[in-house]
Amino acid sequence: MANLARTVFLVSDSTGITTESFSHSLLSQFAHIEFNFVHMRYVDSMSKAREAAAQIAAAGKEQEARPLVFSTLVDAELRRVIAASGGAWYDLFETYLAPLQQELQMEPRHVSGRTHGVIDDRFYTARIDAVNFSLQNDDGVSTRHYSEADIILVGVSRTGKTPTCLYLALHYGVYAANFPITEDDCLALRLPAALQRHREKLFGLTIDAERLQRIRSQRRADSRYASLSQCRREIQLAEELFAATRIPYLDTTTMSVEEIATTILNRSGLRKEARPAPAGS
Amino acid sequence: MANLARTVFLVSDSTGITTESFSHSLLSQFAHIEFNFVHMRYVDSMSKAREAAAQIAAAGKEQEARPLVFSTLVDAELRRVIAASGGAWYDLFETYLAPLQQELQMEPRHVSGRTHGVIDDRFYTARIDAVNFSLQNDDGVSTRHYSEADIILVGVSRTGKTPTCLYLALHYGVYAANFPITEDDCLALRLPAALQRHREKLFGLTIDAERLQRIRSQRRADSRYASLSQCRREIQLAEELFAATRIPYLDTTTMSVEEIATTILNRSGLRKEARPAPAGS
Incomplete structure (x- = not known):
C-alpha cells in the first residue's frame, strides 16, 4: 500500500x-x-x-x-x-x-x-536590458524600437503576451515586444502599418474562447469585453488574420508561460539561449 | 590530457x-x-x-x-x-x-x-496577476495598492529592483512592488510617507558604487547620475537610511536576479513558493 x-x-x-x-x-x-x-x-x-x-x-x-x-x-x-x-x-x-x-x-x-561569485557582466546586462526593452515595448505602447526586437508577439487582449515577453527577456535575454490585435485590424484582414515592416518577427498567440472568457471575467466581470460571444469573435478573427498574413501562431490554452516561451524559442528558430547566471543549484 | x-x-x-x-x-x-x-x-x-x-x-x-x-x-x-x-x-x-x-x-x-495538459488554473492566474501587480506598482508610480503587496523593494535607481520584482512574480506568484529611494529621502533619514505604513514589507537593495556607476553609464553616459561620486553618495546615504529605519537589506553587487529573488524569499520568510506549471522537464 x-x-x-x-x-x-x-x-x-x-x-x-x-x-x-x-x-x-x-x-x-x-x-x-x-x-x-x-x-x-x-x-x-x-x-x-x-x-x-x-x-x-x-x-x-x-x-x-x-x-x-x-x-x-x-x-x-x-x-x-x-x-x-x-x-x-x-x-x-x-x-x-x-x-x-x-x-x-x-x-x-x-x-x-x-x-x-563573479558575474558575467555582459550576460547580466543583456538580460536586464531585455527586461527594460519588453517593458518599453509592451502592449503596443511604442512601436518605434521594433527594428531592435528579436520577436514581436501579437494577439488579442489576455492571450499571455506580456508574461511571455518578460519570461523570454529574464531567462533568455530575448528582446521581445508585443502588440495587441484589435477587432478592426482583424476585420480588415491586414496588419497594422507598424507591424507590416516586421512581418518576419511576428508570432501570434491564440487561446480557446471559453478560457479567454474566464480570464477576462476575472478582470472585468459581466462586460462585453469578457462575454463569450465577443471572445469567440475576436479569437476567430485573429486566427483568420494570422492565416491570411501567414504569421506562425500558437494556441496557449493549456500552456504555462514557460511552455509558451520555450515553444516560441523552438519554432521561431531564435538562437538566443539561456546561459544561467552562476548560481545553478 | x-x-x-x-x-x-x-x-x-x-x-x-x-x-x-x-x-x-x-x-x-x-x-x-x-x-x-x-x-x-x-x-x-x-x-x-x-x-x-x-x-x-x-x-x-x-x-x-x-x-x-x-x-x-x-x-x-x-x-x-x-x-x-x-x-x-x-x-x-x-x-x-x-x-x-x-x-x-x-x-x-x-x-x-x-x-x-491540464493547467492548475488558480496557480496560473495567481502568477499572471502577480506580474500585472508588479507592472502596476513598479518604480513607485503608484503606492495605492501597497496593502496588497507581499513585499516592497526599496533602493536607489539601478540596483535591480524591477527585474527582481518580475522574477518573484513570474516564478513564485509573489506580489512585489518597488519604490526608488531618492537623495532627499536619504538626507532626511526618514522613509517617504507612503512607505512608513508598510515598514514590515520593506526590503532594501544596495550595490557597490563602482558597479552602479558602470550600470548607470550604459544608460546615461557622462551624466551626473552616472558619476562615481554621485553613485557613492546615494549608496552611502541609502545604507544609512536602511540602518536608521531598520530595513533589512541585501548587497546585489555579485548576484544574479535569481539569487537576489531567492535570497529575499529566504530572508523575508515569505511563504509563497514555486509550484512549477506542469512542464517540468
Whole structure:
C-alpha cells in the first residue's frame, strides 16, 4: 500500500532552482501522492547543514513514511551530513559528479554556485536590458524600437503576451515586444502599418474562447469585453488574420508561460539561449 | 590530457528547463572546458528522438571527444533511442525513476510534462496577476495598492529592483512592488510617507558604487547620475537610511536576479513558493 502523503525536503547550497525543477520533474510522475515541500536554500556551511539534517530527522520520527530529500550540494562534507539524516536521499552531485569527472578527465572545482561569485557582466546586462526593452515595448505602447526586437508577439487582449515577453527577456535575454490585435485590424484582414515592416518577427498567440472568457471575467466581470460571444469573435478573427498574413501562431490554452516561451524559442528558430547566471543549484 | 571543448546536447520532451539547470549546475564544476550547448526541446515522439540521436551521432563522428548528452525523457523508448546515439549520457528519469518507484511503492505515470495538459488554473492566474501587480506598482508610480503587496523593494535607481520584482512574480506568484529611494529621502533619514505604513514589507537593495556607476553609464553616459561620486553618495546615504529605519537589506553587487529573488524569499520568510506549471522537464 502506497503512502499518500510525503514531506519533501529540497536542500540547496544556492538558489534552489535546480533542486526544485529536478524534484518536481520526477515527482510529477507520481500521481495520488500529496507532496509537502520544504525549501532549504543557501545551505552552505556545516552548521546550516546540521540544522537542516536535524529538521529532516525530526520529520522522519514524527511521520509514518520517511521524508524524501532532494539536494544539490557541491560540497561532499555537507552531502554526508544530509545523507545521514535518515531521509530517502537523491543528490545530483553525488550521482553525476564522479562519472562526469571520469568522462572529462578533470577534477571538479567543488565550489558552489553561490560562492564562485563573479558575474558575467555582459550576460547580466543583456538580460536586464531585455527586461527594460519588453517593458518599453509592451502592449503596443511604442512601436518605434521594433527594428531592435528579436520577436514581436501579437494577439488579442489576455492571450499571455506580456508574461511571455518578460519570461523570454529574464531567462533568455530575448528582446521581445508585443502588440495587441484589435477587432478592426482583424476585420480588415491586414496588419497594422507598424507591424507590416516586421512581418518576419511576428508570432501570434491564440487561446480557446471559453478560457479567454474566464480570464477576462476575472478582470472585468459581466462586460462585453469578457462575454463569450465577443471572445469567440475576436479569437476567430485573429486566427483568420494570422492565416491570411501567414504569421506562425500558437494556441496557449493549456500552456504555462514557460511552455509558451520555450515553444516560441523552438519554432521561431531564435538562437538566443539561456546561459544561467552562476548560481545553478 | 583533458579535452578542452565539448559539445553538450540537452534533450527534453518538454520545455528543457530542468535539463538546462541540471546540466549547467554540474558542468559549472568543470572550469577550463568550453561547452557548446545544443538545445533540443519537445522531443516527444520516436521520429523526433531518432532525428536527435542522428544529430548526436554525427557530432560524435566529427569531433575528437564524444559529446555529452543530458536528457530528461519520461518515455523509456525515447530514452533508449538517445542512449544508443554514442554520447556520454546522463538522464534524470533513467537514474532516479526506479529508486523513487521503489521508495514510493507506486508506478510512475510515464507521462511527460507537456502532455498531461491540464493547467492548475488558480496557480496560473495567481502568477499572471502577480506580474500585472508588479507592472502596476513598479518604480513607485503608484503606492495605492501597497496593502496588497507581499513585499516592497526599496533602493536607489539601478540596483535591480524591477527585474527582481518580475522574477518573484513570474516564478513564485509573489506580489512585489518597488519604490526608488531618492537623495532627499536619504538626507532626511526618514522613509517617504507612503512607505512608513508598510515598514514590515520593506526590503532594501544596495550595490557597490563602482558597479552602479558602470550600470548607470550604459544608460546615461557622462551624466551626473552616472558619476562615481554621485553613485557613492546615494549608496552611502541609502545604507544609512536602511540602518536608521531598520530595513533589512541585501548587497546585489555579485548576484544574479535569481539569487537576489531567492535570497529575499529566504530572508523575508515569505511563504509563497514555486509550484512549477506542469512542464517540468
